[in-house]
Each structure stands twice: as structure tokens, then as C-alpha cells.
Amino acid sequence: MTTQNCAECGTRAEPGQSFCDACGAVLGWTDRAPARTAATASQSSGATSPSAPTASSPGTGDTPASPASPVNSDSEDTAENPLPPVPASASTPDDTAPTEPVPAATVAAPDDDDELNARARSLLVPVADPETRPTPPPAVAPVLPGRPVADRPQVRAPGPQQGDENGPPCPWCSTPNRPDRHYCTRCAMPMTRTEDSSARHRPWWRRVVDFRSRETPWAGDRPRLRRTFDRILTWVVAAAVLSLLIWVGVSTPAWVQATRDHFAKRAPVAPDQFAASRSYPGHKPDLLFDKVNNTWWGPGVTQSGEGQWIEARFAEPTRLLDLIITPGTSTRADQLSQSALPHRIKATITTKDGRTTTRDITLDQSAGGQRRAFRVGEVTKVRFTLESAYGASAGKQVAIAEIEFFGRSSANSS
Numbered sequence: 154m155t156t157q158n159c160a161e162c163g164t165r166a167e168p169g170q171s172f173c174d175a176c177g178a179v180l181g182w183t184d185r186a187p188a189r190t191a192a193t194a195s196q197s198s199g200a201t202s203p204s205a206p207t208a209s210s211p212g213t214g215d216t217p218a219s220p221a222s223p224v225n226s227d228s229e230d231t232a233e234n235p236l237p238p239v240p241a242s243a244s245t246p247d248d249t250a251p252t253e254p255v256p257a258a259t260v261a262a263p264d265d266d267d268e269l270n271a272r273a274r275s276l277l278v279p280v281a282d283p284e285t286r287p288t289p290p291p292a293v294a295p296v297l298p299g300r301p302v303a304d305r306p307q308v309r310a311p312g313p314q315q316g317d318e319n320g321p322p323c324p325w326c327s328t329p330n331r332p333d334r335h336y337c338t339r340c341a342m343p344m345t346r347t348e349d350s351s352a353r354h355r356p357w358w359r360r361v362v363d364f365r366s367r368e369t370p371w372a373g374d375r376p377r378l379r380r381t382f383d384r385i386l387t388w389v390v391a392a393a394v395l396s397l398l399i400w401v402g403v404s405t406p407a408w409v410q411a412t413r414d415h416f417a418k419r420a421p422v423a424p425d426q427f428a429a430s431r432s433y434p435g436h437k438p439d440l441l442f443d444k445v446n447n448t449w450w451g452p453g454v455t456q457s458g459e460g461q462w463i464e465a466r467f468a469e470p471t472r473l474l475d476l477i478i479t480p481g482t483s484t485r486a487d488q489l490s491q492s493a494l495p496h497r498i499k500a501t502i503t504t505k506d507g508r509t510t511t512r513d514i515t516l517d518q519s520a521g522g523q524r525r526a527f528r529v530g531e532v533t534k535v536r537f538t539l540e541s542a543y544g545a546s547a548g549k550q551v552a553i554a555e556i557e558f559f560g561r562s563s564a565n566s567s
Contacts, residue, residue, distance in 0.1 A: 157181065160270060179273030181266040413561075414474055414528055420562035422473065424465035424535075431461065433550065438463050441556045446522070449482045449492075449552045457493065457542040458551040464536040465556070470505040472560055473535075476527035478516060479555040486520040492552035494518055494543040501536040502529050518543045522555065 158165055159173040159180060166173060166180050173180060320329045323337040324346050330337055335344055421444075429438040433453035440448040441463065452461035480494040498514045514537075516523055535558075542551045 160267075178277075179270055181269060410530070411528070414472075417474065418562040418564055419475060419559040420564075422467075422471055422558040422560040424558065425468040426466040427464070428466070429461075429463040436552075441553060444555070444557070446479050446555045447483045449554045451492070451550045451552045452539070453550065455545075455547050455550055457496075457545040458539045459541065460538065461551075462536050462538040463553075463556075464534060465558070466534040467532060470531040470533055471558075472530045473527050473532055473558050474561060475524055475559040476514075477522040477524050477555070477557040477559070478514070478553065479522040480516055480552070481520060481554055482552045483554055484521050489518075489520055490544070491549075493545040493549045495539055495551055495553060496541040496543050499538045499540055500527075501538065502532055503534045503536075504529070505531045505533050522557070527558075 161178040162176045164173055164175040320331050322329050325342040326340045328339040427438040431452050433451040436450050438450055441450045452458045481489050482491055495516055500512045502510045
């Protein structure tokens with residue numbers, strides 16, 4: 154038998170091999186053809202043997218014996234591929250007549266290997282090729298490496314207090330220690346106090362006043378560096394704060410008085426005496442303080458009357474809050490043109506201690522009384538000096554109808 158290759162995968166097969174070692178396909182059925190040929194030859198020899206009767210004798214009751222079945226080692230192949238039947242003769246031969254040899258049945262030639270391979274392949278169960286499984290997504294998505302974070306410091310609690318219960322206590326934390334120890338087992342401070350350390354526990358007022366003797370910093374506390382500039386800046390800030398405190402202390406009474414004056418109820422205050430540099434006949438200075446606004450005072454000179462004055466005096470020191478001046482000869486607007494109107498007036502104020510202060514009062518060119526703030530305390534006299542006037546001419550003189558002073562009402566003290 155010649156060597157052949159597998160028709161499926163082309164693997165070389167050994168002689169007498171029925172299946173491929175690589176893919177398992179059927180190589181062929183040619184190795185069983187001699188077995189079928191031997192079976193056919195034994196069948197033909199049995200048929201031509203003289204001892205085997207071929208037909209029953211007439212007149213006897215024996216049944217004709219069937220020819221011996223050939224022994225086939227491959228019964229399945231014979232059932233699938235039956236051998237071709239032997240053709241029956243037209244006439245029954247005589248037992249004594251010589252018989253001709255029957256030709257052997259035709260066996261399948263090796264040319265039918267392709268058909269047999271096809272039939273064998275049809276019996277195989279097709280198996281699908283293994284499919285490539287998709288790569289499963291990772292359980293944790295990839296991320297960029299993060300910034301390293303330093304471990305948080307762990308605060309360790311103080312360990313058990315190891316010491317004699319009846320031993321000397323620590324002067325700093327009162328923890329009992331063994332008599333032979335020089336430093337505390339808990340706070341590591343010296344067990345004995347020195348004179349310098351005893352000076353640390355002083356009254357607060359001594360610690361504030363004494364700037365040179367300061368506490369020694371504890372372990373781990375870095376003392377602040379004291380430079381020359383820092384010392385100078387400290388003294389400057391201290392001086393500024395001290396000056397501010399002194400100014401506040403001095404100004405506090407005045408602020409209190411100003412607050413009381415602002416919310417106080419006003420009451421008219423009349424002067425006790427009057428005086429003037431000169432007066433127009435029939436218009437004396439007392440007409441300015443008679444609380445009637447249809448009378449007036451004039452210096453008796455034309456133009457602005459610059460330098461002319463009128464003075465009000467108080468028998469007792471009086472605190473004044475407001476001032477009302479009515480320019481002209483009356484409060485009626487149609488009479489404003491009859492005289493010149495005061496424009497700027499300088500008020501000279503004299504207090505009970507003899508000190509003198511001046512204030513400038515500017516009036517409007519309008520009819521009626523004009524109120525001005527005039528807060529002064531302990532006043533004894535006030536002089537009003539004319540400096541300029543509205544509508545001054547050679548035929549007119551300055552006229553003032555009324556001057557009224559207002560102070561604190563006695564109802565505020567109740």
C-alpha cells in the first residue's frame with residue numbers, strides 16, 4: 154500500500170492508517186479491500202465444491218441446502234456496501250455435469266476513495282471555530298497618578314504615669330515621681346525650682362510693668378527677634394495711642410456738653426445792658442432787643458457803616474446756643490429797599506474769665522429773621538461789628554430790626 158496525505162489538512166499518513174493524526178479525518182478504506190476479496194473467493198470455492206449439493210434430488214423430501222455464508226470480518230462494511238449478487242443460471246445444472254468456475258465479484262477499487270471520504274466526512278459533527286472573546290473592560294478605570302499627600306501627624310497621648318504614688322510631685326504638672334529622678338516622667342521639666350524659675354509666678358501687674366524680665370520660652374517655641382526698628386515702631390505706636398487717649402479724655406466734657414446742647418430745648422435770653430458806637434436819632438440800641446420787629450437800629454452814617462458796632466451785656470455768665478438776626482427796617486419784603494442790609498458781621502465774644510473769641514456771621518439778602526448757630530458758654534458780653542452791607546449808597550444807612558439770643562431752657566434740668 155502506498156503512502157498518502159490527508160485530503161483535509163495535507164498531513165503525511167503512515168501506511169495502514171485510517172484516520173489523520175492532525176485533524177481526525179478519514180484517510181480511506183483501501184486497507185479493507187483484500188478482506189472483501191478473500192471473502193468473495195471463499196464464497197466462490199464453496200459454490201463449486203462437489204461435496205455441497207446444489208439442488209435437491211427429485212423424489213426425496215430433503216430441502217436444498219443453502220450455500221454457506223462467507224465469513225466476513227467487517228460486517229458493518231458489508232451491510233453498508235453489499236457485494237453484488239451472483240446471477241442465477243437459466244437452468245438447473247445436473248449434479249453430475251461439470252460446472253464452470255464463477256467469476257469473483259467485483260470489489261470497490263481504490264478510485265472510490267473520494268466517495269468514501271465524502272461519506273465519512275458527512276458522519277462527522279461540525280464544530281465551529283473558537284471565537285475571539287472581547288477583552289472585558291477593567292473593573293477600575295485608569296486614572297492619572299495623584300499628588301502625594303503627606304500623612305497627618307498623629308498626636309500621641311501621654312503614656313501611663315510611671316512613678317511612685319508617694320514620691321515628690323512635679324512642681325510643674327504635679328505628677329508624682331521617684332525620689333531619684335531629676336526630671337519629670339510626664340513633662341520632662343526639672344524637679345527642682347531655682348530662684349529664677351520661682352520669679353516667673355508673679356502678680357499680673359508686676360509682669361506688665363517689668364518689660365525686661367520675661368518668661369523663658371518653652372521647648373519648641375521660638376522667641377521673636379527684637380530689632381531696633383521694631384523697638385522704635387513700638388514706642389511710636391505707644392506714644393500715638395497715649396496721645397489719643399489724652400485727647401479723648403480732654404475732649405470728652407466738650408462732647409458731652411455739645412450733645413446736651415444739641416438735644417436741649419431753646420428759650421429766649423435777653424441781655425441786661427446795651428451799647429453802640431453811635432445811633433441814628435430816635436433809633437437807640439435797645440430797640441434791637443425789644444422783641445418787636447417793626448423797630449430798628451441804625452448807626453446814622455451812610456454807605457455800609459463799616460466799623461460801627463453794637464454791644465449786648467449780661468449781668469451773669471450765660472450759655473448761648475442760637476442767634477436770630479432780622480435785617481432791614483421790618484420783616485416785610487416790600488420795605489427791604491428802604492435801607493441797606495447787613496452782609497458780614499464780626500461777633501466778638503467775651504467769657505467770664507476774660508478770654509475773647511471772634512466769629513464771622515454772614516447774612517442773606519432776604520426779609521425775616523435768619524437763625525445762626527451760636528454755641529458759646531459762660532458769656533458776659535457780645536459785640537457785633539459791621540463789615541459790609543447789601544445795597545449801600547450815599548442816601549441809605551444800614552438798619553437792623555431785631556437781634557435775639559437763645560439759650561437752654563430751664564425745663565431741660567427737670
